[in-house]
Amino acid sequence: MIWQIALGVALLAAWEVIGRNGGGNFVSRPSLIALRIAAWFAGPIYPHLLTTLFELMAGMTIGCALGILAGLALGRAPALAAVLQPVIIGMYSVPLVALAPLFIMFFGLGALPKIVLVASVTFFLLFFHSFAGSRRIDQDQVDALELMGATRFEIFRKVVAPASTVWIIGGIKIALPYALVATVTGELLATRAGLGFLLSQAGEQYDMASLYGVLLILMVLGLLLSEAWSRVETHLLRWRHANA
Amino acid sequence: MPDTTMAGTLLADKIRLDSVGKNFRMRGKIIEALQPVDLSVRTEEFIALVGPSGCGKSTILNLVAGLMPASSGRVLYDGAPVAGVNRRVGYMTQKDTLLPWRNTADNVRIALELNCRAMPKADAARRVAQMIAQVGLCGFETHFPAELSGGMRKRAALARTLIYQPETLLMDEPFGALDAQLKLVMLDQLQRLTRDRRMTVLFVTHDLAEAITLADRIVIFSGRPGRIRSVHDIDLPRPRDVFRIRFTPEFARLNEQLWDELQDDVIAGAAT
Numbered sequence: 001m002i003w004q005i006a007l008g009v010a011l012l013a014a015w016e017v018i019g020r021n022g023g024g025n026f027v028s029r030p031s032l033i034a035l036r037i038a039a040w041f042a043g044p045i046y047p048h049l050l051t052t053l054f055e056l057m058a059g060m061t062i063g064c065a066l067g068i069l070a071g072l073a074l075g076r077a078p079a080l081a082a083v084l085q086p087v088i089i090g091m092y093s094v095p096l097v098a099l100a101p102l103f104i105m106f107f108g109l110g111a112l113p114k115i116v117l118v119a120s121v122t123f124f125l126l127f128f129h130s131f132a133g134s135r136r137i138d139q140d141q142v143d144a145l146e147l148m149g150a151t152r153f154e155i156f157r158k159v160v161a162p163a164s165t166v167w168i169i170g171g172i173k174i175a176l177p178y179a180l181v182a183t184v185t186g187e188l189l190a191t192r193a194g195l196g197f198l199l200s201q202a203g204e205q206y207d208m209a210s211l212y213g214v215l216l217i218l219m220v221l222g223l224l225l226s227e228a229w230s231r232v233e234t235h236l237l238r239w240r241h242a243n244a
Numbered sequence: 245m246p247d248t249t250m251a252g253t254l255l256a257d258k259i260r261l262d263s264v265g266k267n268f269r270m271r272g273k274i275i276e277a278l279q280p281v282d283l284s285v286r287t288e289e290f291i292a293l294v295g296p297s298g299c300g301k302s303t304i305l306n307l308v309a310g311l312m313p314a315s316s317g318r319v320l321y322d323g324a325p326v327a328g329v330n331r332r333v334g335y336m337t338q339k340d341t342l343l344p345w346r347n348t349a350d351n352v353r354i355a356l357e358l359n360c361r362a363m364p365k366a367d368a369a370r371r372v373a374q375m376i377a378q379v380g381l382c383g384f385e386t387h388f389p390a391e392l393s394g395g396m397r398k399r400a401a402l403a404r405t406l407i408y409q410p411e412t413l414l415m416d417e418p419f420g421a422l423d424a425q426l427k428l429v430m431l432d433q434l435q436r437l438t439r440d441r442r443m444t445v446l447f448v449t450h451d452l453a454e455a456i457t458l459a460d461r462i463v464i465f466s467g468r469p470g471r472i473r474s475v476h477d478i479d480l481p482r483p484r485d486v487f488r489i490r491f492t493p494e495f496a497r498l499n500e501q502l503w504d505e506l507q508d509d510v511i512a513g514a515a516t
Contacts, residue, residue, distance in 0.1 A: 143311055144341040148408060149331045149360040158354065162345050239345045239388040 028208035033216065036209045045217075051193040052221075055111050056183045059118025060175065066119070067126030068168055072160060074127075075134025092124045097185050104190050114186035114194075121182045122175045129171025133164030166240070169233050176225050184218065195221075257323070258412060258444045259285040259308055264317035266303050276469040278303050280317055283463060283472065290438065290445045292455035292462045294502075296509045300470025301448040302338070305414045308446065309335050321412075334410035336418045340401040342389040348400050349385040352376060355408035371407060379403045379433060395426045402430075406437055412444040419454070431457055432486040439483065452506060456498050457486055464502065466509045474505055 012030045019029030074081040099120065103113035137160055145155050187196020195214055202210035263280035278300035285291050293301040306312050307319050310330035319326045321333075342351045349372050355361065356368040376382060379399040389397055398418060405413065415434075419427045435458055438445050449455050455462050459478050466473045480494055489495050 138341070140337060140339060141341045141343060143309075143329075144335065144337075145354070145358075146329045147309060147331060147333060147335050148355040148358060150358050151360075154358055158357070159343065162343070165345070239347075239390065 026208055028212055032209040033212045036213045037216065040213065045198075048194050048198055049217075051111065051197075052183055052187065052195045055114040055186070055194065056118060056179055058111070059115040059183065060122050060172075060179050062115065063119035063122025063179075064126050064168075064172060064175070067123040067171075068130045068164075070123075071127040071130030071132075072134045072156070072164060075131045075164075076156065076160060081131070088124075088127070092128075096121045096124070097182060100182075100186050100189050103186070109190050109192060114183055114191070117186045118179045118182045121178050125175040125178060126168065126171045129167045129174075130164050133167025134160050136167075137163050165236060169236060173226065173229055173233065176229060177222055180218070180222055180225070256287050257284040258287045258289070258321070259283075259446070260318075260320040260323075261304070261307070262318040262320065264304075264307060264314045264319055266300065266307065266312070267315045279469045279471040281470075281472050283475075285444060285446060288442045288444055290447065290458055290460045292447045292449060292459035293465060294449060294452060294455045294462055294506065295465025295470070295473075296467040296506075297450065298470070299465040299467040299509075301465055302416050303470070305335065305416050305446060305448060308412075309333055309414055332410060333412040333414050334405040334408070335414045336401055336405050336416065338416045338418070338420065340389075340397045342397060342400055342404070344389050347386045347388050348381055348392065348396075349373075349376065351389070351400055352403045352407055354404065361408060375403045375407045378406075378437065380429075395422050395430070398422065398430060399433075402434070402437075406441070409441060410443070412446070413438060414446050416448045417450065420449070420451075427454070428487055434458065435484065435486060452499060452502055453490055456480070456495060456502070457484060457489055462502060464505050473509070476502060 015027070016030050019027045019032075074084065096117070100113070100117055103116050107113040107116060141159050141163070142155055145159055150158065183194070184196040184199065187194035188200045191197045195218060199211065199214045199218075202208075202214060261281055261283045263282055264278070265276070265280040266278040268275045268277050281300075281304075283304075293304060295301055303312075307314050308321065308326065308330065310319075310326045310328050321330055343354070346354070352375055353368055353372045356363060356371065373385075376385060379402055381396060381399050381403065384392060384396060384400075387396075389400070392400065402418070419430045422430060431454060445458075447455070447458060456478055462476045462478055464473045464476070465471065476498075478498060480489065480492075480498075490499075
């Protein structure tokens with residue numbers, strides 16, 4: 001730990017020294033970046049941060065909900081899944097981020113195109129994960145409930161859905177960074193707010209301190225999101241960690 | 245079967261197998277798991293199916309539960325052919341099918357949560373507590389299956405099956421993996437719970453002593469392909485003292501007699 005901190009300090013110091021001694025226009029300096037970030041957090045960053053977070057959360061919520069439902073449903077309907085498989089694989093083969101310009105044309109410059117983009121990225125990841133999860137259901141558990149008189153829907157709710165949570169939670173974990181990428185990509189292309197907007201503005205103005213500042217904020221945001229989700233995971237899957 | 249000759253007994257048959265056979269297809273080859281067998285089980289009877297592994301005992305349970313169709317013959321339950329899953333039976337498989345994300349109490353309650361026997365939450369909670377006490381799991385209500393020992397999991401599975409009071413209980417070597425002492429405790433509980441509730445029981449085991457201790461009749465199977473070798477009435481008086489009955493001369497006599505029937509197949513089965 002001490003050595004890691006020392007390494008970090010040394011790297012920052014080296015960066016600062018290079019920046020101060022004619023490192024050129026693209027290097028900037030940690031001290032400038034820190035000042036810029038401090039100034040942002042005194043007020044002007046919040047609307048952008050909230051915009052990005054809102055687009056991310058809204059998109060993920062919609063994408064997760066639809067992806068999980070579709071994945072579980074098709075997982076339990078193998079015949080339908082076989083019919084739809086080429087369509088789904090085909091759609092998934094399009095690099096989804098490449099759809100951003102299309103969504104901007106459809107939905108304008110507001111939050112909507114980003115939400116749709118994030119939702120479609122999340123949808124596929126969650127779809128594949130919950131599909132895989134529902135195909136690995138223990139048939140003996142299903143039989144046991146059927147013998148008790150459970151309807152198909154009850155079996156779905158009490159066995160299939162909870163058994164798939166392991167996969168769904170894993171899917172959300174993988175989807176989080178992709179969703180962040182999709183949000184920022186959408187904002188880079190055309191927007192009036194959001195961290196991606198700050199990033200593209202900084203780039204256009206050769207404002208290196210702001211550019212590095214936004215990147216740093218995005219990195220921390222990504223780490224926080226993934227850490228928060230890990231905690232949710234530990235709580236939801238506590239039965240797995242239980243050991244006699 | 246001699247029991248089916250009288251019309252009166254015929255009506256009282258809870259379960260009847262009419263030359264029921266079962267084949268499986270494995271890698272393109274057809275394997276005969278069960279040669280056509282005839283068997284009738286009277287209401288409230290406790291029948292043990294004993295035989296070497298692979299003799300089709302478990303197949304019979306699956307057929308009665310309606311989890312698979314027979315390849316030939318008819319499976320009758322209350323006189324009607326079993327078509328699809330038979331919801332009148334409770335089935336305890338070899339592997340317990342507790343849901344790992346539910347704790348003991350939630351696992352035991354699951355049958356009471358279903359629409360087909362919807363009841364007020366308080367009633368369900370009371371019955372769960374009662375059932376958990378009956379199988380001796382007090383204090384483990386909030387433990388997850390992963391936190392329970394093998395014996396406790398079996399008890400939880402038994403409680404989960406008995407709580408909805410199925411009229412017939414199918415059990416497939418439910419206590420096979422337990423140590424000898426714990427097994428006796430479980431057998432005692434099983435005898436008490438099933439006799440109190442006047443249940444019909446089909447109990448698959450390879451443990452002859454277990455079968456003699458519990459059963460009204462023992463059906464001995466021979467292996468591969470499975471077929472019935474002989475059927476024996478166990479006329480030991482009830483209720484039986486599960487812990488001491490094995491020291492009685494009647495028990496020893498039955499044990500020896502049945503072992504003679506069984507041993508050729510067991511030895512042959514062990515050699516394969």
